[in-house]
Amino acid sequence: MIRAGIIGSTGYAGQDLVRLLHHHPEVDISFVSSQSYSDKEYSEVFGNFYEIMNIKCINTPENIEELDIDVLFTALPHGITSGMISRKALDKFKIIDLGADFRLKDVEVYEKWYTGHMAKELLKDAVYGLCELNRDSIKDTSLLANPGCYTTCSILAMTPLLKEGLIDKNSIILDAKSGVTGAGRGLNLATHYTECNESIKAYKVAAHRHTPEIEEQLSYAAGEDILVNFTPHLVPMNRGILVTAYANLTDGVEYEEVKEAYENHYGSEQFIRLLPEGIQAETKWVKGSNFTDIGFTIDERTNRIIVTAAIDNLIKGAAGQAVQNMNIMFGLRENMGLEYLSPFPI
Numbered sequence: 001m002i003r004a005g006i007i008g009s010t011g012y013a014g015q016d017l018v019r020l021l022h023h024h025p026e027v028d029i030s031f032v033s034s035q036s037y038s039d040k041e042y043s044e045v046f047g048n049f050y051e052i053m054n055i056k057c058i059n060t061p062e063n064i065e066e067l068d069i070d071v072l073f074t075a076l077p078h079g080i081t082s083g084m085i086s087r088k089a090l091d092k093f094k095i096i097d098l099g100a101d102f103r104l105k106d107v108e109v110y111e112k113w114y115t116g117h118m119a120k121e122l123l124k125d126a127v128y129g130l131c132e133l134n135r136d137s138i139k140d141t142s143l144l145a146n147p148g149c150y151t152t153c154s155i156l157a158m159t160p161l162l163k164e165g166l167i168d169k170n171s172i173i174l175d176a177k178s179g180v181t182g183a184g185r186g187l188n189l190a191t192h193y194t195e196c197n198e199s200i201k202a203y204k205v206a207a208h209r210h211t212p213e214i215e216e217q218l219s220y221a222a223g224e225d226i227l228v229n230f231t232p233h234l235v236p237m238n239r240g241i242l243v244t245a246y247a248n249l250t251d252g253v254e255y256e257e258v259k260e261a262y263e264n265h266y267g268s269e270q271f272i273r274l275l276p277e278g279i280q281a282e283t284k285w286v287k288g289s290n291f292t293d294i295g296f297t298i299d300e301r302t303n304r305i306i307v308t309a310a311i312d313n314l315i316k317g318a319a320g321q322a323v324q325n326m327n328i329m330f331g332l333r334e335n336m337g338l339e340y341l342s343p344f345p346i
């Protein structure tokens with residue numbers, strides 16, 4: 001059995017991770033940690049665990065090098081994990097970070113969009129864990145940077161089009177919408193019920209920190225540096241991300257060629273569902289699951305393609321992808337513990 005520890009287990013991403021790991025047939029949870037709830041039963045914090053998992057939250061471990069585990073998951077606000085981990089820890093166990101600290105290769109870009117980086121020397125060891133695109137490198141790494149939620153959805157939607165040269169590389173517009181759990185469980189006026197219910201708003205326009213992450217990964221797909229417009233919106237629902245992407249088609253590209261590109265890249269992927277012609281992605285069909293649904297339409301009047309992609313921000317956008325990455329890193333069946341359909345209605 002794989003012995004797993006979870007730091008930041010009392011956040012939204014952490015809780016979903018604990019839930020998935022609890023059901024995983026090859027995992028034993030060694031500890032769950034928290035700042036505010038140390039010494040409390042986990043089921044006191046989250047009633048869904050009542051009579052299911054009897055474990056007390058411990059304080060955030062002070063020296064992680066002393067942990068006797070096989071894998072450490074960190075689901076913390078950015079900037080904390082990089083101050084916590086070390087080469088010595090990585091020599092003892094694998095680390096899967098659900099935050100942003102190891103996602104960007106260029107430390108200057110990280111420090112511009114986030115904060116000072118505390119473990120620059122480890123950045124080169126980190127692998128960007130978008131499972132469907134980086135599976136081979138994920139297998140061999142001890143330091144896994146789990147991608148962001150908006151980024152997972154955006155990158156999966158656009159990669160085949162860029163790799164196959166089907167669109168004008170610098171014409172991408174990503175209009176993205178997220179449920180409120182994307183903002184985390186901490187108190188924040190913008191996500192109070194009365195502040196966000198019955199309203200939709202764009203935020204951090206032209207300034208969201210997922211922009212450099214999307215651009216870095218899509219530049220690899222394009223084979224050159226590209227820029228995108230990325231606009232996130234807060235939507236009054238609990239979970240889910242919908243990305244509607246627009247791009248100018250390369251002259252002469254038609255429906256069948258685009259369909260073939262998606263099928264070649266994702267046809268054998270169990271967690272990517274390519275939707276039939278005319279059907280667009282919808283958050284309710286992926287909620288609670290590890291699926292990414294992708295649909296597209298070509299607008300012949302404007303010669304643009306419109307792609308829709310949906311994920312559950314806490315599953316494929318966080319905890320589910322972290323478990324998928326763990327499965328790859330430990331040589332397990334990739335869908336182990338992740339074979340859930342979306343409950344409906346929800």
Ligand SMILES: NC(=O)C1=CN([C@@H]2O[C@H](COP(=O)(O)OP(=O)(O)OC[C@H]3O[C@@H](n4cnc5c(N)ncnc54)[C@H](OP(=O)(O)O)[C@@H]3O)[C@@H](O)[C@H]2O)C=CC1
Nearest residue numbers: 008010011012013034035036075076099182184185313318
């Ligand atoms: N929510 C989402 O949809 C997604 C989140 N992520 C990333 O996952 C990470 C966690 O996000 P999320 O679960 O939403 O956040 P939450 O705010 O819901 O949870 C944060 C967790 O971190 C703990 N924590 C906060 N500060 C500290 C600290 N100084 N030292 C130790 N522990 C601390 C909290 O503990 P306590 O409860 O005790 O305060 C809590 O367990 C973030 O990096 C986020 O960007 C990634 C993809 C999607």
Ligand SMILES: CC(=O)N[C@@H](CCC(=O)OP(=O)(O)O)C(=O)O
Nearest residue numbers: 099100148149178179180182183
């Ligand atoms: C709705 C909402 O507020 N979403 C968050 C998404 C952040 C996230 O979860 O991603 P990281 O892991 O990169 O921090 C935001 O826009 O900041």
